[in-house]
Amino acid sequence: MSIIYVLIPIAMIFVAIAVAVFFWAVKSEQFDDLDRQGSSILFEDDESESANTKADKSNDRL
Amino acid sequence: MSQDKQCYHCGESVPASVDLTTEINNQPQPMCCIGCQAVSQAIMDAGLKNYYKFRTEPGTKQSELVPDELNSFSAYDLDEVQQEFVHSDDTDIQTVSLSIDGITCAACAWLIEHKLKPLRGLQKAMVNSTTQRALISWDKNQLKLSDILQQISAIGYVAAPYQVDEQEAKAKRSSKQFLLRLGLAGFSTMQVMMFALALYTGYFTDLDTEFRDYFRWVSMIFAAPVALYSAQPFYFSAVRSLLSGRINMDVPVSIAIGGAFIASCFATYHGVGEVYFESVSMFTFFLLLGRYFEQKAKQKASVSSSNLHKLIPLTATLINDKEHIEVAAKQLKVDDVILVKPGEVVAADGIIVEGVSSFNESMLTGEHLPLTKGCEQQVFAGTINVEQPVQVKVNAIGSEQFVSEIIRLQEFASNNRPAIALIVDKLSRYFSAAVLTLSLITYLVWHFFISPEDAFWVTLSVLVATCPCALALATPTAVTCATAMFTKLGIITRKSGVFETLPKIKHVVFDKTGTLTYGRLQIHSVMIHDNSVSKESVLNHIAALEQGSEHPIAKAFRDHLELKRFPVTDVEHHVGKGISGFINGNHYFVGKAVSANGKASTQQMISLLRDDDLIAEVTLSDEIREDAQSSIKQLKQHKLYLSIASGDQSGHVHAVASSLGINDVRAGLTPSDKLSFVKDLQSANEKVAMFGDGINDAPVLSGADLSIAMGSGTAIAKNSADLILLGDKLSRFVDAIDVASKTTRLIKQNLMWALGYNLIVLPLAMSGNIAPYVAAIGMSASSLIVVSNSLRLLKDAK
Numbered sequence: 070m071s072i073i074y075v076l077i078p079i080a081m082i083f084v085a086i087a088v089a090v091f092f093w094a095v096k097s098e099q100f101d102d103l104d105r106q107g108s109s110i111l112f113e114d115d116e117s118e119s120a121n122t123k124a125d126k127s128n129d130r131l
Numbered sequence: 132m133s134q135d136k137q138c139y140h141c142g143e144s145v146p147a148s149v150d151l152t153t154e155i156n157n158q159p160q161p162m163c164c165i166g167c168q169a170v171s172q173a174i175m176d177a178g179l180k181n182y183y184k185f186r187t188e189p190g191t192k193q194s195e196l197v198p199d200e201l202n203s204f205s206a207y208d209l210d211e212v213q214q215e216f217v218h219s220d221d222t223d224i225q226t227v228s229l230s231i232d233g234i235t236c237a238a239c240a241w242l243i244e245h246k247l248k249p250l251r252g253l254q255k256a257m258v259n260s261t262t263q264r265a266l267i268s269w270d271k272n273q274l275k276l277s278d279i280l281q282q283i284s285a286i287g288y289v290a291a292p293y294q295v296d297e298q299e300a301k302a303k304r305s306s307k308q309f310l311l312r313l314g315l316a317g318f319s320t321m322q323v324m325m326f327a328l329a330l331y332t333g334y335f336t337d338l339d340t341e342f343r344d345y346f347r348w349v350s351m352i353f354a355a356p357v358a359l360y361s362a363q364p365f366y367f368s369a370v371r372s373l374l375s376g377r378i379n380m381d382v383p384v385s386i387a388i389g390g391a392f393i394a395s396c397f398a399t400y401h402g403v404g405e406v407y408f409e410s411v412s413m414f415t416f417f418l419l420l421g422r423y424f425e426q427k428a429k430q431k432a433s434v435s436s437s438n439l440h441k442l443i444p445l446t447a448t449l450i451n452d453k454e455h456i457e458v459a460a461k462q463l464k465v466d467d468v469i470l471v472k473p474g475e476v477v478a479a480d481g482i483i484v485e486g487v488s489s490f491n492e493s494m495l496t497g498e499h500l501p502l503t504k505g506c507e508q509q510v511f512a513g514t515i516n517v518e519q520p521v522q523v524k525v526n527a528i529g530s531e532q533f534v535s536e537i538i539r540l541q542e543f544a545s546n547n548r549p550a551i552a553l554i555v556d557k558l559s560r561y562f563s564a565a566v567l568t569l570s571l572i573t574y575l576v577w578h579f580f581i582s583p584e585d586a587f588w589v590t591l592s593v594l595v596a597t598c599p600c601a602l603a604l605a606t607p608t609a610v611t612c613a614t615a616m617f618t619k620l621g622i623i624t625r626k627s628g629v630f631e632t633l634p635k636i637k638h639v640v641f642d643k644t645g646t647l648t649y650g651r652l653q654i655h656s657v658m659i660h661d662n663s664v665s666k667e668s669v670l671n672h673i674a675a676l677e678q679g680s681e682h683p684i685a686k687a688f689r690d691h692l693e694l695k696r697f698p699v700t701d702v703e704h705h706v707g708k709g710i711s712g713f714i715n716g717n718h719y720f721v722g723k724a725v726s727a728n729g730k731a732s733t734q735q736m737i738s739l740l741r742d743d744d745l746i747a748e749v750t751l752s753d754e755i756r757e758d759a760q761s762s763i764k765q766l767k768q769h770k771l772y773l774s775i776a777s778g779d780q781s782g783h784v785h786a787v788a789s790s791l792g793i794n795d796v797r798a799g800l801t802p803s804d805k806l807s808f809v810k811d812l813q814s815a816n817e818k819v820a821m822f823g824d825g826i827n828d829a830p831v832l833s834g835a836d837l838s839i840a841m842g843s844g845t846a847i848a849k850n851s852a853d854l855i856l857l858g859d860k861l862s863r864f865v866d867a868i869d870v871a872s873k874t875t876r877l878i879k880q881n882l883m884w885a886l887g888y889n890l891i892v893l894p895l896a897m898s899g900n901i902a903p904y905v906a907a908i909g910m911s912a913s914s915l916i917v918v919s920n921s922l923r924l925l926k927d928a929k
Contacts, residue, residue, distance in 0.1 A: 073342075073345075074345070077345075077349055080322075081322075081349070081352070081353075084318060084322055084353075087318060088314070088315060088318050091311075091314045091315075091318070092311060092314075095307060095310050095311055095314065096307070098257075100310060101259055
């Protein structure tokens, strides 16, 4: 039973990390436009295979 | 018009005479106009074909001629213009917020970002498809703002810089903070509930005190941020209401959260009594959730009704000693003379000193036909000059302008609406006061008469058990679900009171133009007086003559444009009368002329003259909305009394009314007539809903019990309405009534349940007969029942 004295603090650290990630996500405005973020994965994926010529310009930006 | 071909870009049907294509993904696709073709070509040239692959909505039609002013973006590079909305930091990086018209889905946002990316000197481009806004920063040494705007316009969007007003920035900040508080409360609640389960099970088996205390400490660590950070809005609101000498729901909420948390900390520290950490967390989380959705809905509505100040252009052409200089509109002074070119928006209120032209005042009045104005007549900022260049002497600037006045009136009206009796508000005030008094009595009675050491715990269990959370959640959860349903139906709610008012509506009053009709002209009938011409050639001739005009009449003929066979030369615009020109050697005139039978027409009628001989007359009418007929029928089935109150004096109102089956028609009403009409109805104790658009309807919209604007209506009308019907579907209003009556029913059920529960539990708690954990479970259960009852609203979603 005394293992919980170790495990619970570890769980707490995980929760703290999750909260930190959530705060970062909110602060970087990821929740501002849910439509857009939801479909952005489609666009980025396809672009890398079709438009490699522009990759040099876009890889350092959002 | 052919139905078989649709424009690949905008989805509208392609006129038979048009043969334009763009090669998209190695396949030629039909285009309806040169605008769409140019835009789709620009998109393909930039290698952005993914736009067509992933978009979920068609693009916007491009054929509308872009006013000159929008094409000359160079004005935006002027320092005076820029200083208003461009922010630059110490380096050469400048940042601007743009509002972009024409964004229909996420693909548009992607398209704009990627179109801008290759520009040299661009630092950041972020487009938000929900708010239709973009945040762009660039290096001013390498790039000009006008270039950025040009790029955006090349792919078919209209971008204009705007200044984020303070209120909006504040709303955005607070909504972000709300989300942080909510998320934190959510995470913590999950953890605390887990430990609470362990603690409760320990109640029935036996849990070592050592572990019990350990779990309690851990729960406390998780609950602390919730009670200290997430619940802050309740504390502030409670303090505010106490300072203003009133008691609102947040007072007992704050006392319960604060009291339960402090008492639980005390219990944890001393290892005695009970802990309520899970109640504190969950309660806070649920309440925040309700308020977050409420706030989000409100914010969305205010963004979508757009920035009204955008109506006024940023630059104006100042006439100074015969020299024309472009200046920032803000710098204009009274008595300056400005030049307003055709297609331009008037930058300031003023009096015409030279020239005659027509002005489209639809953004102010909702009437779609331009008014002819000449010397000595007043023009207003925000209206569009349709035909000829005019010189205007400024006589009002800034907040003195008509538009600003209107905006102020709207804001005033929306803040000062007769308060719709919010029963819950009143109820909660009495309830809160009652709970506080009873807790105090309980404490005093237990302290002096029963047992002083139990007094605090019994009082706390009174507060926890009767915690008004079910009551507090009863309305917001139902309203939130109803708002979500409305959004799904394409209706934006701007005031939460509508759910109460809607089911009580007895009488619906329509303003004709733009609500029952589209507010755009179409060809109704053609009367031919010269047998040598055909109907089609008459329409082709008129279309050719009208091609360069921005007048709504001209737009009705766009589909008949066939330039190859009807080349026009020497076109002359006769302001307020019509257009003349030569086609194949004959002199033609189209416009207002004497009617063949000399009678005044009840509808819009224009004549075509060849060498001064009348050859044909075309009657135009305002097209009735597609779903108007069926919606009117449905409304009648709901036993609603319908009438039309229109400012239009022509017989067209009666024609529309009789074809729709509305018997009560009042035409030619002034705005104050409309208002007194509505007031008359209200004095007979009837709740009146008013459909309207435009400034002329503003008084009646604020006077009615409920006001509704169409999504395509003017920005000002949308800003003053309680409901906005997106997609312009009248039938949605019928659905809205159904949803609203269901909502009121659910709110009543919720309130009955919450009150009933509290009334039963209160005496038990006061007498000390409620075990603390039962109090906590009862409280949670009562809120869960309320929440799930409200969620039933969403289940019926089609």
